[in-house]
Amino acid sequence: MAAEGNASQLVGIVTLLGAAVVAVPLFKRIGLGSVLGYLAAGLAIGPYGLGLVTDAQTIIHVAELGVVMFLFVIGLEMNPLHLWNLRGQIFGLGSMQVGLCALLLTGVGMAFGFPWQVSFVSGAGFVLTSTAIVMQVLAERGDILAPRGQRIVSILLFEDLLIVPLLAVVAFLAPADAALAPSSSLWQRIGIAALSLGALVAAGLWLLNPMFRVLARAKAREVMTAAALLVVLGAALLMELGGLSMAMGAFVAGVLLSESTFRHQLEADIEPFRGLLLGLFFLGVGMALNLDVVARNWQLVTAGVVALMVAKALCIYVVARLTRSDHAEAVDRAILMAQGGEFAFVLFTEALKLQVMSPEVNASMTAIVVLSMAITPLVVVLHKRFRRADAVRLDGVEAPRDLQGNVLIIGFGRVGQIATQGPLAKGAQLSIIDNDPDVIRAAEPYGFKVYYGDGARADVLHAAGAHRARAIVVCVNDKDAATRIVENARRECPQVKLIVRAFDREHALELVRSDADHVVRETFESALQMGRQAVLALGATEDEADALTEQVRSRDAERFALETAGAAFAGRALVLGNIEYIEPPRHDKKPAAANPAAQGASEA
Incomplete structure (x- = not known):
């Protein structure tokens, strides 16, 4: 019997891993991203798909540790001073977005005919953005540490801080005869949360580094990995006991270790677990999409998804513009954060226990949140594919106009900067163009006058003086652009010597066929x-x-x-x-x- 039970569990694990291994590479190959692949795989094998795995809620509960570990890694990237500098964004920008969105979404719920109490709980739950989806998309784009990414992270941190107050509000809204009303007062729960947070900070300041020093002297790699997991899971457990978000506890632990000499080792030890559990979380979300509820209430669910996502996106856009973000960033933030999140499930479950929500409303709202989470990666992909290119800031940058240099350098990056040294030593008169304004501005303090222009365009080559130059040195880090430059230069300036940077063997052969004079593989x-x-x-x-x-x-x-x-x-x-x-x-x-x-x- 035990062997049969173990075999059954092993079949479930193999099914989950197999679905991820098949779906994620396929979805990434067609440009839809890994998150959508996990969600689709979960829907396919879940209880409302092929029925190969049935316990979606247990999988989600376990896999939430992936979100916890993700926040720990993010915390390692932020030292306490940096986090303190973000306090205005966390409490200012975060409170503005959450407050306005909660009011607007409450109004949407009331417009659907629900009581204001149900509308508020539904709207407040939908305000809590999916940390897992947003962080995964930001990580894939490399935007977490960029200013626009830091603003989004600040809002997510503020939303994590709202778990205790929102649960308290749900308790306040519960009917007087609710059997499961909490026995502790609001101030008692706040005190326990503050005590848990204080204990975590104290442990981080005085215990963690000495512990890792002792373990490092033991030179047992597996013990260091176990210690890293202990820190993450222990911090999450402490916050959970205090009524706060587990992810918040892991984030605080990461921040406290951000200046430790062991931070890189910790990140390397946690990374494999983080990626696997986060993928398992998305599989669980896909499995949790109750197609029976969607089919029974398809009009309400469809209208709810559209209304809530559009209203939230519009509110986020307005807040972003009011806080001086440009149009492109505001649209990007609105699209990325327009969905509900995993903490909505916690809020809805508590509301169901305290009889604030009926089971039917709870099931419908859960389906709406899951659908919004599933739609978001697809909307992000479509936005990326069809959006206009961001306008290039050309402040302090000049376009070339009839330049007179006898050597034209196209591209002033790592290779171009070195390639100029020889001609300069020979006394050549250089003309330099590049299509990156940041590179142009960075070169100016060092005495280089670089002009803005796309060397792949024949008119730009002419304005840059290619027809007068004795040599054109192509140093761009783009295979297709380098080939176009050679083709245009050879057609427009047959007498000039073309010296071109090649990416690899195939590219070198292609450049020679385009009649380049000298090709140097990088x-x-x-x-x-x-x-x-x-x-x-x-x-x-x-x-x-x-x-x-x-x-x-x-x-x-x-x-x-x-x-x-x-x-x-x-x-x-x-x-x-x-x-x-x-x-x-x-x-x-x-x-x-x-x-x-x-x-x-x-x-x-």
């Missing part, structure tokens, strides 16, 4: 130098290392010539010593393998 010379140093480390003399390096370079040019079909084209490639090639399919590779260093070049 990693080739640095890789040759690394190989030369390795040869020296093996005991070779300087002359032997130079000879082997030159042999690798020569064989590279020969293979590139073999790749090109046609004597004239091959003859051109032979002089391109810095080109990587695409090796032609040949059965006889003995010449290439005659020298180990040469063989390494064929694999580079």
Whole structure:
């Protein structure tokens, strides 16, 4: 019997993992993102899909630890001073958005004919944005530490702080004969919450670092991982006992350890658990979508999803604009935060226990929240695909006008800045263009006059003086743009020498076919130098290392010539010593393998 029970549990685990492994890569491949993949997989295998896994609520409850760990990692990125600097955003921006949205959504509920008490609880629950979805999207975009991301994180933190007050309000709204009314007073619950928070801060300040120092001396990696999990789960448990959000406890613990010498080790230990549990959370949300309730009340559920999401998005947009965010950021925030969140389930469950909500309303509101969470990743993808490109700020940036330099540099990033040094030492007159205003402004204090322009456009090349230049050095970090620049420059300025940065072998071949004069693969010379140093480390003399390096370079040019079909084209490639090639399919590779260093070049 025990073996059968274990096998049944194992089947459930395998089903969950298999659904994630199949759905997430598929959805990412078609551009819909990992969150939507998890939600779709959960819906497919859940009790209202194929019925392979039935206990969605238990999975969600366990997988909420993924959200907890996510907030711990975010906390590690914020030291206490940085968090203190965000206090205006947390309490100012957060309270403004939550307050106005709660009022507006309460009005929406009353417009649907519900009593004001039910409307307020429903609206307040929907105000609490899904931390899991928003954080996952911000992490995938790399926006968490950007200013726009920090404003969203501040609002989410304020919403987490509202759990205790909102639960207290639900208790206040309960009928007088509610059997499950809480026995403790509001002030008692606030005192317990404050005591829990104080205990966590004290432990973070005086206990955690000494504990990790002792464990580090033991040099037991698995114990360090166990300690990291202990800190996260212990902080979450302490906040849970105090009536606060588990995620808030993990975040505070992360902030307290943000300046610890062990923070990077902690982040590395937590990361695998965080990603897996967060994915499991999204699977659980997809499984929890009750299609029977949606089918029975489809008009109410559909209208509720649309009305609540639109109203919340409009309110968020207005608040963002009132707090001086630009239009693009306001729209992005409104779309990203327009859904309900996982804490709404907690609020609705408490309202059901205290008879503030009927079971039918609770089921409908839960379905509305789950649907809003499922729709959000799709709306984010559609917004990203169809939005207009953000306007480029060109303050203090000039466009090129009939420049006179005899060397034109296109792209002034890492490669372009170094490539200018040789011509400058020779006394050349440079003209430099770049299409990134931030790069242009950053170069000005160092005495470089860089003009704004897209080198892939023929008119910009003409304005930049390409027809007068003796050489054009293309240093852009974009394969397609580099190829277009070469094609346009060769058509407009046939006499100019084109020296182009190539991304890889295939790109180098493409550039030569576009009639570039000299192509330098961006990693080739640095890789040759690394190989030369390795040869020296093996005991070779300087002359032997130079000879082997030159042999690798020569064989590279020969293979590139073999790749090109046609004597004239091959003859051109032979002089391109810095080109990587695409090796032609040949059965006889003995010449290439005659020298180990040469063989390494064929694999580079």
